[in-house]
Amino acid sequence: MSGRLVYLDNNATTPIAPEVREAMMPYLTNLYGNPSSMYSFAGEVADGLKKAQASVAALLGATPEEITFTSCGTESDSTAILSAVRTFPEKRHIITTRVEHPAVKNLCENISLFTGHKYRLTQLKVDEKGMLDLAEYEAALSDDTAIASIMWANNETGVIFPIAEMAKMAKKRGILFHTDAVQAVGKIPIDLASLDIDFLSSSGHKLHAPKGVGVLYVKKRTPFTPFLIGGHQERGRRGGTENVASIIALGKASELAATHIGQENSHVRALRDRLEQGLLARIPKAILNGDKDNRLPNTSNISFEYVEGESILLHMNRQGICASSGSACTSGSLEPSHVLRAMGVPFTAAHGSIRFSLSVYNTQEEIDFVLEALPPIIASLRKLSPFWKEGL
């Protein structure tokens, strides 16, 4: 390896911003007090937490009391969905989509399974562009529905769902609405005060804070039953001593995200488009996955037909380029991505899909490097492929 690192896998995780690292350092050294303690040495720590809570709330257009810190996006998802199920035990129906992250998909499937299918699960279909059918959603909403859980933006394709509208439709029927916004927060503007969303999950490490901290937003007056039961931390909403340094970090990262959101939609979007258009122009039989217009500004998912994703990633890795694939071989399972399959992407393309996800730290020089590096990789693998014929 040449020592160069081109990191285009920001939907998997992001580098910690230098300002974030700096903000959390005092809490890893001198400021070690337990925020629940009764002396001013610890009070300083509690103040730090409050400030972080306010910063997260500001980014989301929420009030600080609506913000609870968790350990990760998955915990936030589980807390929200299980809270709704426990609050309304008589309601036995859950609505979600076929393209959710496993944190929601597997949880909902398990609730159905573990209760001996006493829960009915509706997994909404998507079309070939990865978009939902709102008529199907509306028809699924029923008096028996405990919660609808719909991701804001898809992690693999970046496709954005009409969350504002869907939350409103649920509200009209008196149904709780949760959104897994792990990929959306910091990339698109969110103003929860003006929306009918009851629960929102987000994660620190997707927006330049460290791993191990997440956020659950619970709208004021939404009924809530905690998941982790213990002490009085987080006003009884989540027991367990707070992960102070990481929460401080997430507060700082939220401040940065609020200032960067314009850049996400100008600088990052321009780089993503340059990469995408360049690859589609230089490589034959390359197909864009997901709705071109309804997408996060940082994500591009492209299938290179007749070659397999893991092979592409390993060759890219040799040149220090990091990305992901929806191929079967990279997942440890034998089937390609459930998202691409739900969209009906043919196998010839699903196995050769690569997801590029950018951040504000990427540069045009990096993108141009990838544009030079990738075409020969695809060409060399196609030479090996029994399905590839020149001129296809």
Added chain:
Amino acid sequence: MWEYTDKVQEHFLNPRNVGEIDKPDGVGDVGSLACGDALKLTLKIEGGKIADAKFKTFGCASAIASSSALTEMVIGKSLEEASKITNEDIANYLGGLPKEKMHCSVMGREALEAAIANYKGLVLPMAQGEVVCECFGVTDLEIIRAIKESHLRSVEEITNFTKAGGGCGKCEEKLRAILQKTVQGEVAQPAAADKPKRMTTLQKVKKIEEVLEREIRPVLKKDGGDIELLDVDGDIVTVAMRGACGTCAKSQTTIKEYVEKKLRELVLESLIVEEGRE
């Protein structure tokens, strides 16, 4: 990230014998795009020997490396020698493969067999079996063969080696049944003919646990019962009956007539099963 040996990486980055032989004497075409890997092997055969071999592969690094290794292994070998190559041989040649990737080496062996059969004008019996896994088109004959050759003992291992069961998972019960039948057949025959096998205590305990889990527990559970292994001392196996079995008047009969018989049949002829008190 997968942990590939240096040799796998080297064969992946510099694959040998890529391409297709013009007017080949034997062609082996296995796998498919839908399955996520496919291999086309072409052979030049002169005087009963493989004079040249070339491949084209669609798949991950281990599929490409396995194909490349296969061509190096067969060139210069007689057809008889070549047909003795197993998937384990291919994996060993590469210094091993991650267990989830063993099916790549199986694909290599299958392509070789198909190419030799094609040369001889034969139809492979494997393809004639009954398809068990519809997602990946794997037949019962292929599964039975993998169980026997690679000594597979769980459904997960069958999936790692043949891909069967790795898709929708609907065939899991069928795979379990095939495994059970094949393993029983295997153990019952040599056990009768050979002298008692030597097993370490650890092997014995593991095997007993496995048979309890796979064979015995499901049967007991049907009647609301269960069984727990308390101890293994030499050939004395101490168990406790749980659930409905724990209070059943016939639990002694179940232990002697069913549990002991099963363990003797599938683990070791000399085992004695007793009910334990805690």
